[in-house]
Amino acid sequence: MEVRGHNQPHRILESKLNSVKRSLRIALETKAQRFPELSVSLPELSKTLFTKAF
Structure with missing residues (x-):
C-alpha cells in the first residue's frame, strides 16, 4: 500500500x-516545417531540455 502511494x-x-514532450514535439515539428533551418537543431534542443529537466 505504501509503495503504491510513494509511486503515485x-x-x-x-x-x-x-x-x-508530446506537445513540444508537435510544436517543434510544426515550426520545423515552416523554418527548415530549425530542424537541424531539433535533436540538440530536445537533449538540452531533458538534460535540464532532470
Missing part, C-alpha cells in the same frame, strides 16, 4: 512530462 507522484510527474 512519480507516475503523475511522468505522465505530465510525457504530455509536455
